[in-house]
Amino acid sequence: MTHLRFALAQIDTCVGDLDGNADKIMHYAHLAAHEGAHVVVFPEMTLTGYPIEDLALRRTFRKAAWDKANWLATELEADGLGDLYVAVGTVGTDHASDKPRNRMVVLHDGMVWAGYDKHFLPNYGVFDEFRIFAAGDRTVVLDIDGVRIGVAICEDIWQDGGPVARLADEHIDVLMTMNGSPYEEGKTHTRYDLAVRRAAEVGAPMIYVNQVGGQDDLVFDGGSFVVDRDGTLLERSPMFMEHLGLFDLDTDAEHQTTGDIADLPDPDEEVYTACVLGLKDYMAKNRFSGVCLGLSGGIDSALVAAMAADACGGHNVHGISMPSMYSSIGSKDDAADLAANIGAHYDVQPIEPMFNVYQGQLKLEGVAAENLQARIRGVIVMAYSNSLGLLAVATGNKSELACGYSTIYGDAVGGYAPIKDLLKTRVWELSRWRNRAAAAGVGIGGLRIVGNENGDAGTPLPGGVMIPVSSIEKAPSAELRPGQKDSDSLPEYELLDKVLAAYIEHAHGRADLLADGFDEKTVDTVMRLVDRAEWKRRQYPLGPKVTALAFGRDRRLPVTNAFRE
């Protein structure tokens, strides 16, 4: 009987940070050795971070990554870990074309062993790999102590045929994969179903190691796992945190032994945690320790402030109330209550004095006057950002952004927009979930997430409430003119969000939407709003992080587009 212990090192890397990533690999290799592992597997492009986009094309960067991989192999041996097999992802070079390759190498005995290059280079949705890399064309079977290990990288297992199909004839004992698979709601089950098919295809257990953490506008959720060739789940690491999972392979056994299976969060907790992790890592990797944002008393800014407090602690959140002549007393109270609940800094900066001076010169009317209010607020938020070194966060949700219910250079100001992918109805659901969690004892910073691997319950919330109930329950309003309500301009959100999902996410045309059962008036209203907003947004770009994801997760559209459905 041959027995081999695999460690699944689910870590959070940073693009371009070769030193930091190498140090983390070293740390987890030590942990794995301490647990008696023979092989430790890291996520896709561990050493370079992922996705690295056109940075891979820079020759100086590829040279530095190669040097760092060699340094790492040497250091591992010097630390007494030369016997360990350390599979890391990095960037290689195809010397024929001088193009980069997405590569797995194995560090062992102080050497960097020739690796495996990813075959299938995804080039859809958020992925641009075919643009950057040359495709690999070899299948690789590693032989470690007589165990035959087939390898594959991420997209290689999502496409039929290719390296996995070829491994089916290779009598492998295990399929070992490294992945950088971004979070999408429901993807845990999709990945598991896929792995079951691939394990059956190669007739061996499959190891799936995924990256965890936020990188730019993507969130990687971890959730690494192992499935047996009969589809039995053998191991599952927790989502959203760094983790070292273990899997013992017995090549003679008909069925492998089941190890630790982490619980899955409920759907609202999962999405809320993904948003917080994205913000937290965006701050960490871009060296921000705090955020600033406008607090209107409405639900969007309240939810974003709550997420920010969970990401960096309430004392690093700077909430700015910027009331105008149209702001209700209730809104101002709700903003103050939220700030008090999370322990945020809280300033009041009335905008009426600035508004009056501008209007003395400009005499604006209608929407131009409404936009002026939003833009004065944008200038104030950026003043806090510049003078205190804070990350300005934008508070727009997907329903608003899709319908153009937002002012460029106004409330859209910010370097990161944590809820841009959430429809308004989901904003309410997540707010209610966070309050339920608070009541159940999840304090500020108490989420199970990178940096809280041991499950600290966080800073308790006074009275067990995070988001003021009246912010959740009142009718939404931008408060840019007297008595304004969102429902003056938009259909009710329950209906609007259903139409948006069909029109934007599922690309239904007008005829499809009518066949979906939506009434003609609503369809035409929403299509007109969305088309106009998309056109406006394209005219005055809000920047890739807001537009690319707010308006359909996977669309890259021309600015000029005269086509109408």
Next chain:
Amino acid sequence: MTHLRFALAQIDTCVGDLDGNADKIMHYAHLAAHEGAHVVVFPEMTLTGYPIEDLALRRTFRKAAWDKANWLATELEADGLGDLYVAVGTVGTDHASDKPRNRMVVLHDGMVWAGYDKHFLPNYGVFDEFRIFAAGDRTVVLDIDGVRIGVAICEDIWQDGGPVARLADEHIDVLMTMNGSPYEEGKTHTRYDLAVRRAAEVGAPMIYVNQVGGQDDLVFDGGSFVVDRDGTLLERSPMFMEHLGLFDLDTDAEHQTTGDIADLPDPDEEVYTACVLGLKDYMAKNRFSGVCLGLSGGIDSALVAAMAADACGGHNVHGISMPSMYSSIGSKDDAADLAANIGAHYDVQPIEPMFNVYQGQLKLEGVAAENLQARIRGVIVMAYSNSLGLLAVATGNKSELACGYSTIYGDAVGGYAPIKDLLKTRVWELSRWRNRAAAAGVGIGGLRIVGNENGDAGTPLPGGVMIPVSSIEKAPSAELRPGQKDSDSLPEYELLDKVLAAYIEHAHGRADLLADGFDEKTVDTVMRLVDRAEWKRRQYPLGPKVTALAFGRDRRLPVTNAFRE
């Protein structure tokens, strides 16, 4: 002897505007027939516009394009043009994968004839075609009245091998290509050299029809041409305007007869005209009739205002002088003179009153106070944009943007940035060229460009001067604090621009730059400025149109990037 007359229809299309593009195809087909042509060739993706990005993935759009191609074939026949062979580009569908194809079809006898699908799908720099389209795999030789016509689309001729190599064995009489080739300085000669090689390869004359006009952040320069198999230039259409060129093929002749050869503009005229065409078409295709911009009296805003006047007439340009307590009298005079020269609307909006009210509440210092001035100006420019329906244009040049000498949500505000790809030294050169042209009688709107095919000399400039000489000659200053000069923070532009070209455009690392002969202090200063600016710009996105092109024409970089050269 077989004789065939080809018409090269170099036209300006609009993405998504199936109706407008079809009408223009119809118009040029009539012109071609009137000139006795047998075959008329249009640019790549004529009917849909180019580049259409992910719009091609929308099934409703592909259906509409197919219907429109059929309508066009029917209408051509109804108009008595059924005998003409009309080669147009459009989007097709690969029914096996349900992916779009980049397709040439031939309209004849009231029918849409099966076409040719582009083989090589560029996926570098500004191109994303592999993301969108399925590649074609068939070579196509059309037989028209016994003449064998090989066809290819754009990138097919840029790659060795593939369809052109296969055509070498097909004894074709002519190689007919449709192209959507974006403008780059010097590309006229590159294209010609390439065509000479391909014509020799297939042993036949080659027809190169290129798109003309601005589309989003790209400019297509036209300059369609024909070369004989021995490399002789047989026809050349003018750059930057719509044109119907003619080429007579005699299949028995050893050498073909030379037709019209348009002059090439001088290098400064070429770049200036490309910038104006980009702005002009951005306005037209996004339905703006006028622009607004801040006029500081400096050279950047002066050049942009001059370009805007050439694009849409001085009476559609709204210049706003926004002096602060630090603005010199000379600057204010220069701004007023420029506005008067081009006949622009001119308003003075002092920012000191707003600045004082903000500062009463915020008490900012240093860079935060400087940014506040720029952002107050941004709010005012956007107020003009909103209340008058004008396109706000940003005036930053490439040297400033690369070094971070710009304020987000401040002077970077705008939907289009006409000189974002020009280094500062080029800004001065183009300003001097425009004044020389003005002195030589080129009035406002008098450029040879789409819409001015007949060469109208434009509106004469008073005194033959467009840009005030003192704007060109004075030392550059942002005037955000007393006595400030650009040279306080930046190396002299003559040197800076050379380092930027090497570091950004040619991706030279630190060691390369030292080997280039730049001194260590300058190299380190510029690298630090550029890296910091790129990081800041990625943190707070300025939007794709400013970032993507300002910072190297072909780079797509991650937001988070800890790598340092």
